[in-house]
Amino acid sequence: MAHTNDHYYVPHGSHWPIVASVALTVGVVGAANWFNGNASGQAILYLGLAMVAFMMFGWFGTVINESLKGMYNEQVDRSFRQGMMWFIFSEVMFFAAFFGALFYARVLSVPWLLGEDLSTHQTLWSAFGENWPTNGPGNVGGDFQTIGAWGIPAINTLLLLTSGVTITLSHWALKANDKGKTVLWLIATVALGSVFLGFQAYEYVHAYSDLNLTLESGIYGSTFFMLTGFHGMHVTLGTIMLIVITIRAAKGHFSPEQHFAFEGVAWYWHFVDVVWLGLFIFVYVL
Amino acid sequence: MSTATATHDDHHDHGPAKGLMRWVTTTNHKDIGTLYLLFALVMFFVGGAMAMVIRAELFQPGLQVVDPQFFNSMTTVHALVMIFGAVMPAFTGLANWLIPMMIGAPDMALPRMNNFSFWILPFAFSLLLSTFFMAGGGPAAGWTLYPPLSLQMGDGFPFMIFAIHLAGISSIMGSINIVVTILNMRAPGMTLMKMPLFVWTWLITAYLLIATMPVLAGAVTMLLTDKFAGTSFFSAAGGGDPVMYQHIFWFFGHPEVYILILPAFGIISAIVPTFARKPLFGYSSMVYATASIAFLSFIVWAHHMFTVGMPVVGELFFMYATMMIAVPTGVKVFNWVSTMWKGAMTFETPMLFAVGFIMMFTIGGFSGLMLAIAPADFQYHDTYFVVAHFHYVLVTGAIYSIMAATYYWLPKWTGNMYDEKLGKLHFWISTVSVNVLFFPQHFLGLAGMPRRIPDYSVQFTDWNVVSSIGGFVFGVSQLMFVWIIVKAIRGGEKASDQVWEGADGLEWTLPSPPPYHTFTEAPQVK
Ligand code: HEM
Ligand SMILES: [Cu+2]
Numbered sequence: 001m002a003h004t005n006d007h008y009y010v011p012h013g014s015h016w017p018i019v020a021s022v023a024l025t026v027g028v029v030g031a032a033n034w035f036n037g038n039a040s041g042q043a044i045l046y047l048g049l050a051m052v053a054f055m056m057f058g059w060f061g062t063v064i065n066e067s068l069k070g071m072y073n074e075q076v077d078r079s080f081r082q083g084m085m086w087f088i089f090s091e092v093m094f095f096a097a098f099f100g101a102l103f104y105a106r107v108l109s110v111p112w113l114l115g116e117d118l119s120t121h122q123t124l125w126s127a128f129g130e131n132w133p134t135n136g137p138g139n140v141g142g143d144f145q146t147i148g149a150w151g152i153p154a155i156n157t158l159l160l161l162t163s164g165v166t167i168t169l170s171h172w173a174l175k176a177n178d179k180g181k182t183v184l185w186l187i188a189t190v191a192l193g194s195v196f197l198g199f200q201a202y203e204y205v206h207a208y209s210d211l212n213l214t215l216e217s218g219i220y221g222s223t224f225f226m227l228t229g230f231h232g233m234h235v236t237l238g239t240i241m242l243i244v245i246t247i248r249a250a251k252g253h254f255s256p257e258q259h260f261a262f263e264g265v266a267w268y269w270h271f272v273d274v275v276w277l278g279l280f281i282f283v284y285v286l
Numbered sequence: 287m288s289t290a291t292a293t294h295d296d297h298h299d300h301g302p303a304k305g306l307m308r309w310v311t312t313t314n315h316k317d318i319g320t321l322y323l324l325f326a327l328v329m330f331f332v333g334g335a336m337a338m339v340i341r342a343e344l345f346q347p348g349l350q351v352v353d354p355q356f357f358n359s360m361t362t363v364h365a366l367v368m369i370f371g372a373v374m375p376a377f378t379g380l381a382n383w384l385i386p387m388m389i390g391a392p393d394m395a396l397p398r399m400n401n402f403s404f405w406i407l408p409f410a411f412s413l414l415l416s417t418f419f420m421a422g423g424g425p426a427a428g429w430t431l432y433p434p435l436s437l438q439m440g441d442g443f444p445f446m447i448f449a450i451h452l453a454g455i456s457s458i459m460g461s462i463n464i465v466v467t468i469l470n471m472r473a474p475g476m477t478l479m480k481m482p483l484f485v486w487t488w489l490i491t492a493y494l495l496i497a498t499m500p501v502l503a504g505a506v507t508m509l510l511t512d513k514f515a516g517t518s519f520f521s522a523a524g525g526g527d528p529v530m531y532q533h534i535f536w537f538f539g540h541p542e543v544y545i546l547i548l549p550a551f552g553i554i555s556a557i558v559p560t561f562a563r564k565p566l567f568g569y570s571s572m573v574y575a576t577a578s579i580a581f582l583s584f585i586v587w588a589h590h591m592f593t594v595g596m597p598v599v600g601e602l603f604f605m606y607a608t609m610m611i612a613v614p615t616g617v618k619v620f621n622w623v624s625t626m627w628k629g630a631m632t633f634e635t636p637m638l639f640a641v642g643f644i645m646m647f648t649i650g651g652f653s654g655l656m657l658a659i660a661p662a663d664f665q666y667h668d669t670y671f672v673v674a675h676f677h678y679v680l681v682t683g684a685i686y687s688i689m690a691a692t693y694y695w696l697p698k699w700t701g702n703m704y705d706e707k708l709g710k711l712h713f714w715i716s717t718v719s720v721n722v723l724f725f726p727q728h729f730l731g732l733a734g735m736p737r738r739i740p741d742y743s744v745q746f747t748d749w750n751v752v753s754s755i756g757g758f759v760f761g762v763s764q765l766m767f768v769w770i771i772v773k774a775i776r777g778g779e780k781a782s783d784q785v786w787e788g789a790d791g792l793e794w795t796l797p798s799p800p801p802y803h804t805f806t807e808a809p810q811v812k
Contacts, residue, residue, distance in 0.1 A: 007806065008471070010393045013303055013311035017402035024452060025409040032444035035514045059398070078470050079395040086462040090500045097504025097534055101519055109527035124522060136525030140518050216516035219525035226511065 009071045016059040023051030060244075064261075068253065077260050084264040088271050091234070095275055098230065102223040102282060106132050110219070113137060135218025144221065145211040149284035152199050157280050159199075163192035164273045167242075167266050170249075177256050179249065186246040189269070193239040200232050227279055234272045241265045302802055310405070313397035314802060315382045320699075321404050322379025326688075327768065329371035329411065334761055336364035341723075341757035343740050344750050357740035358426035363414070365429035369546065370453045371411050373680070376688045377549040378403075378460050381488050383699065385464065387793040387800065388482050390473025390809045395466040403460040410452035417442025428738060430539065431506065433520040433531050437513050447510045454499045461492035461499075468492075473792075475811030479570065482791055486573050487552030490580045494541045494548075497584075502538040505531060529594055536587035544583045546680060548576060550647075550687030551618055554640050556791070557694050558622050561637035562629025563788040568621040575614035582611045592663045601660045608658035612651065619648055634786075635709030639690035642717050643683060650678030653728065668738075671731025677724045682717075689716075689767065696774050697781035701799035704774040708766060715763040722756025 027048025034041030066072065072080075113128055113136075115121040121128070125137035133146050147153065170185030207213040215225040245265050248254065254262050302308045302317065312318060339360045343351045352360070382400065386393055394400045418424040422440010425431070439446070468481070468489045481489075508531070511517040518524020520531045551572075559566045566572065588596060588604040596604075622644050633641070653675040657663050666672060689712075697703050726749040731737075735746045742750065781798045792811070796804055 008392050010397055010803070011313050013307070014313055014398045014401065015311050017398055018310050018405050020402050021405040021409050024406065024455075025413070028413070028448035028452065029445075032448055035444040035510075036441050075470065079466050082466045082470055083396055083399075083462050086465055086496055087458075090458050090462070090496045093497050094500035094504055097501045097508075100501075100534060100537070101504075101508065101530060104530045104533065105526060109522075109530060110525055112527075113522065113525065134525045136518060136521070136523050138521075138523030140521075140524035141516070214516075215511070216518075218518045218523075222508075222511070222517035222519050222524070222526065226508070226517065 006073070008073065009066070009076050011066070014059075014062070016055055016062065019051070019055045020059070023048055023055050026051055064248070064253070067258075067261075077258065080260045080264070084260075084267060088267060091271065092275075095227075095230065095278075098223065098227050099278065099282065102227065105219045105223065110134060133220040135220055138218070141214055141217035141221055142212055144213040144217045146213060146220070146224075147203060147207060147211070147284070149280065152203050153280055153284045156196050156199050157276065159192050159196045160273045160276050163189045163196075164270055166192065167269055171262065171266060174249070174254055174259060174262060175256050179252065182254075183246060183250050186242060186249055190239060190242045190246060193235060193242060193269075197232065197235055197239065200228070200235075224283060227283055231272065231275055231279055234275070238265070238269050238272050241268060311401070313393070313401055315386050315394045315397070315400065316699075316800070316802065318394075318400050318404050319379045319381075319383030322375045322382060322407075323692075325404070325407055326372045326376035326379060327771075329367050329375070330685075330764070332415070333364050333367035333372055334764065336360045336367070337757065338761050340364065341754040341761075344742070345754040346751075347742050347744050347747055349741055352740070354740045355423060355426055358428075358738060359418070359424035361738050362425045362427060362429050363418075366414065366425070366450075367411070368680075369429065369542070370450075370457075371407070373546050373684050373688070374457060375407060377488075377491070377546075377684075378457070378464075380484075380549065380553070380688070380691055380695075381460075381464050384695065384793060385467055385485055385488060386471070387796060387804060388485055388791055389468065389471060389476050390792050390805045390811060391467060391471035392803065392806050392808075394463050395471050396463050399459050400463050403456045403463065406452050406456040410449045410456065413445045413452070414449035417445050420445070430532075430535055431509065432535075433509060433512065433528050436509060437520075443513060444510065447506045450506050451503055454503050457495050458499050461495040464488055464492040465496070473805065473808040473811050479573070480811065482552070483555035483566065483569070483572055483576075484549065484552030487548040487555075487576050490576050491545050491548045494545050494580055494583065498538040498541045498545075501534060502542075505534040505538065508534075529591070532591050532594060533588065536590045537584075539590065540587040541580075541583045543676075543679070544579060546684045547647075548579070550643070550684050551576065553687045553691045553694075554622060554643055555618075557636050557640040557690055558625050558644075559790070560694075560786050560788040561634060561640070562626045562631050564625055564629045565790075566621065567624035567627075568617075571617055572621055575617040578614045579611060582607065582614070586611060589658055589660075589663070592660045593667045605658060605660040609655065612655050612658075615651055619644060619651075634693075635704070635706060635713055636690045636694035638710065638713040639686050639693065642713065643686040643690065646678055646682030646686070646717075646721075650675055650680075650683055653678065666731060668736055669731035670727040670735045670737055673737050674724050674727035674731055677727070681724070682720055692767075692771065694786075695793075696771065697785045698793060698796075698798050698800070700775050701781055701797075702774045702776075702778035703781050704770050704778065708770050708773075712763065712766040712770060715766070716760060719756045719759035719763060723753055723760050724756070726750075726753045726756075 025048075027045055030041050030044030030046070030048050032041070034045055110132060112120045113125055114131060128137035135141050135144060166185045166188040170182050170189065173181035173185060213221060213224070215221050242265055245262050248261065302312070302314065309317065309321060312321075339352060340357070343349075343357055382394065385391070420441040422442060424442060425436065425439055425446045427436035427439065437443075468485055472481070508517065508519040512519050512521065518526040520526050520528045522528070555566055555572060586604055586608045588600060589608040592601060592604070631637070653671065657666055657672065657675055693704060693709055730746055730749050730753070733746065735742055783796065783798050784794050785798060786794075792809060795809070
């Protein structure tokens with residue numbers, strides 16, 4: 001065993017990356033055709049997504065097997081950790097673009113349209129007088145109402161914050177080598193995440209059917225749905241990741257010393273948590 | 287037990303698999319580096335062909351060769367292909383080949399992801415180029431894709447957007463791999479401040495990429511939803527603002543231009559000391575200068591938007607911040623020149639390209655400073671002066687550094703010396719023609735010729751003729767580059783391990799060509 005660990009493990013040829021490239025390409029070709037109104041687009045998109053799922057099973061499966069065989073030494077583990085952290089950083093920057101759009105609209109462009117910049121106001125839309133939340137001088141998408149912060153969104157905040165605690169409890173249990181509690185707290189985290197998603201879905205239905213708040217409700221609807229929507233997608237992904245590591249924890253894949261996958265998922269979960277706090281403050285409260 | 291033997295085998299040195307699948311499934315940093323470099327070379331000629339169309343159309347006033355829509359798609363796709371398809375993959379290829387050898391690592395930190403990063407690229411660019419065959423043609427709104435113009439594209443629009451997403455995913459993964467390799471895979475004794483500058487500049491470049499590519503992804507995603515999902519990010523009617531796109535884009539775009547030049551700084555910092563036979567002057571100031579350029583590059587983006595209508599405070603802030611970048615950039619040029627000062631210099635092809643880089647990149651830096659002066663930029667903006675500026679920093683800057691690097695490390699990669707006579711000829715023809723091509727564009731711009739226009743007023747004719755002639759000569763002479771590379775791959779005088787008398791660094795301790803796996807046992811760095 002000692003022998004397997006003294007070298008950095010460099011895998012040999014792998015066909016998963018090329019499967020991944022093809023899968024992504026099929027997916028985006030499908031999506032592009034769908035956007036262009038071609039009947040076959042949706043089917044091709046789903047085919048691509050199925051290929052992505054297949055690839056993920058295969059690729060991660062290979063990595064898990066290698067990990068269980070003890071082929072990864074501490075240095076490999078560090079590579080995974082650092083890689084995950086930089087990946088999360090890139091995700092933060094992706095959200096930053098949409099938060100940037102929100103701030104820009106609220107702090108600069110909407111006030112300019114309103115008259116803070118006189119010439120813009122006068123030459124473009126002199127009749128415009130509606131501050132945030134707004135769907136713009138064109139009343140794009142029609143009159144709408146917004147979702148108050150202190151109903152479901154506040155509950156959702158509590159849910160996610162609590163899930164941050166439960167995953168930490170699970171981590172502590174893992175470090176204490178208590179498999180039962182590890183799995184239990186993980187299940188609690190998955191449950192909290194799922195309830196969050198349920199509420200979020202309910203809220204979307206409510207927005208669309210009762211409030212006339214849609215993706216097309218001008219800049220308010222655009223920023224609201226793109227931010228909460230991408231966040232929701234990330235929570236969904238995080239929940240799936242949590243389910244995977246719950247199963248793996250139950251199978252005894254993790255030891256108190258070696259459990260990168262667990263920690264990677266936990267970091268990711270904290271990341272979606274923090275993004276939500278930003279959303280709660282800047283999209284709902286303020 | 288059986289698993290133990292299986293893994294045992296994995297550690298033995300062995301050659302690559304055979305046939306095409308070697309390249310498709312490879313996880314070896316040298317193979318992947320080669321793939322990146324070849325891909326970049328192909329894209330260099332694809333983008334170059336488009337440049338030839340542009341120069342043919344501009345050879346004479348009036349509409350001569352292509353229709354205006356197609357002309358605009360030529361300028362747009364030329365830029366996208368050269369930036370994302372040629373220069374960035376070439377630098378990533380160099381990083382793949384060199385960084386593990388320079389820091390004494392067995393391979394890149396995440397070898398499977400490395401393969402993924404490369405193999406997305408051919409798909410991404412097939413998508414991009416396929417838009418030419420769709421209703422409405424290729425993208426024609428300029429590589430910056432400003433709305434509302436870019437939203438008027440035909441069926442190709444979503445394909446172009448997804449191509450950018452895929453290329454972005456590729457660079458983010460490639461960069462994560464590079465950062466992790468540098469931070470986690472250095473041989474014992476290879477402290478950060480002992481790393482070759484190429485490694486340092488790539489570390490900082492990769493950081494810039496991870497920070498800004500997702501922002502570009504966000505910007506083009508908003509374009510996509512504005513077109514297809516009814517959002518109003520960039521439409522004033524809905525309370526959005528087309529100028530907002532420009533801010534988000536250039537928040538990515540300006541760091542991107544440094545992404546295109548920082549690795550070049552690293553290359554020049556490797557080559558100049560070798561041929562001056564002196565250690566690099568001011569190593570640590572080079573590191574700090576690189577870091578400050580990276581930092582400053584995040585707070586200067588609106589110098590691309592001086593004429594768009596910004597509050598005066600904004601104009602002033604971005605003007606002064608931009609000018610500040612000239613300071614660390616000047617530090618670098620000063621250090622290269624000081625390295626050469628009183629050196630025992632020889633001028634083999636890599637050195638010629640490096641010296642050419644220093645001189646002509648500096649010309650581009652100075653025109654950049656002129657553009658940085660907001661009131662002056664009101665005149666220069668969107669003229670050929672800008673085109674001249676960025677071609678000096680990109681062609682005689684980034685591309686020259688890539689050529690210098692190719693000549694410098696080709697003997698190490700292939701084990702054969704390239705043809706020195708042809709290399710020198712390639713340099714001189716390129717350097718004369720590239721100046722004939724781009725220098726007159728300064729005059730055209732100052733005289734008021736707008737960029738991205740297929741036709742022009744007759745008083746601009748003379749310099750356009752000159753520029754086009756320079757362009758054709760430069761374009762054709764790049765075939766020499768391919769020929770020299772092919773020749774060196776196929777044979778030639780055997781290179782020694784050291785290759786260059788004055789070269790210093792771990793990669794020169796390896797055989798030429800290096801075995802398929804190197805540094806499986808980490809070297810001790812003193
Ligand atoms: C001393 C350093 C530099 C300064 C002060 C500078 C300044 C500027 C300014 C003010 C502009 C905007 C001009 C306009 O559109 O009116 C510009 C454009 C540009 N610069 Fe630079 N620059 C510098 C270095 C570089 C480098 C190193 C690169 C790339 C390797 C670069 C690439 C570009 C490109 C591609 C554009 C045009 C973008 C477009 O509109 O398509 N610049 N530069
Ligand atoms: Cu810039």
